[in-house]
Amino acid sequence: MLGPAAAGIFYVRESLHEMLRPTLLGSWNVLSPDFIAQKSRRYYPGARRYEPGMLNLPGIIGMAASLELLLEIGIDAISERLGELRTYLVESLEPLGFRPWPDPPEQVMSAIVSFTHKKHDLEQAAALLAANNVDISLRRNRDGALFLRFSPHFYNTFAEIDRVSGLLATL
Numbered sequence: 001m002l003g004p005a006a007a008g009i010f011y012v013r014e015s016l017h018e019m020l021r022p023t024l025l026g027s028w029n030v031l032s033p034d035f036i037a038q039k040s041r042r043y044y045p046g047a048r049r050y051e052p053g054m055l056n057l058p059g060i061i062g063m064a065a066s067l068e069l070l071l072e073i074g075i076d077a078i079s080e081r082l083g084e085l086r087t088y089l090v091e092s093l094e095p096l097g098f099r100p101w102p103d104p105p106e107q108v109m110s111a112i113v114s115f116t117h118k119k120h121d122l123e124q125a126a127a128l129l130a131a132n133n134v135d136i137s138l139r140r141n142r143d144g145a146l147f148l149r150f151s152p153h154f155y156n157t158f159a160e161i162d163r164v165s166g167l168l169a170t171l
Helices: 046-050 057-073 075-096 122-131 158-168
Strands: 098-101 113-117 137-140 146-150
Touching (some): 057 075, 075 098, 122 137, 122 146, 122 158
16 A cells, blocks of 8 residues: 555454454464463454554564575575684684583584583673673573583684684683
């Protein structure tokens, strides 16, 4: 209708509401008192049941642009680059006593690497990295053991990894 996003007209005869299920779900059309997930899905009565709320159109457009970039660079090239970054990260942190987990790391085909350390306080290491604008994630496994989780992407550089290892060397 050439109107703005999320503006339109949709009519469903009331006698058909139970037969026609909403295709999109959101906070606007699904009953969830206090925003708590319910055991069964119930919809608001009336036309509201077909209005899930505003879709994240800027996010969808951004995701489309990201996918175009990834495809332009090429999945195989990205995969190769991620393998190089993973290897470099592991080789840079192992001399400092950081160990990839799970071990051996060759069994994992992801650039995402978690590290343990027998002596260093990983909360302190995470705080040091955060204070220096390095984004990592401090994680725990089910046993409560801490890990530093790195997730480089193809746009990261070896110099950035060198910076991380330089910071961790100061512990």
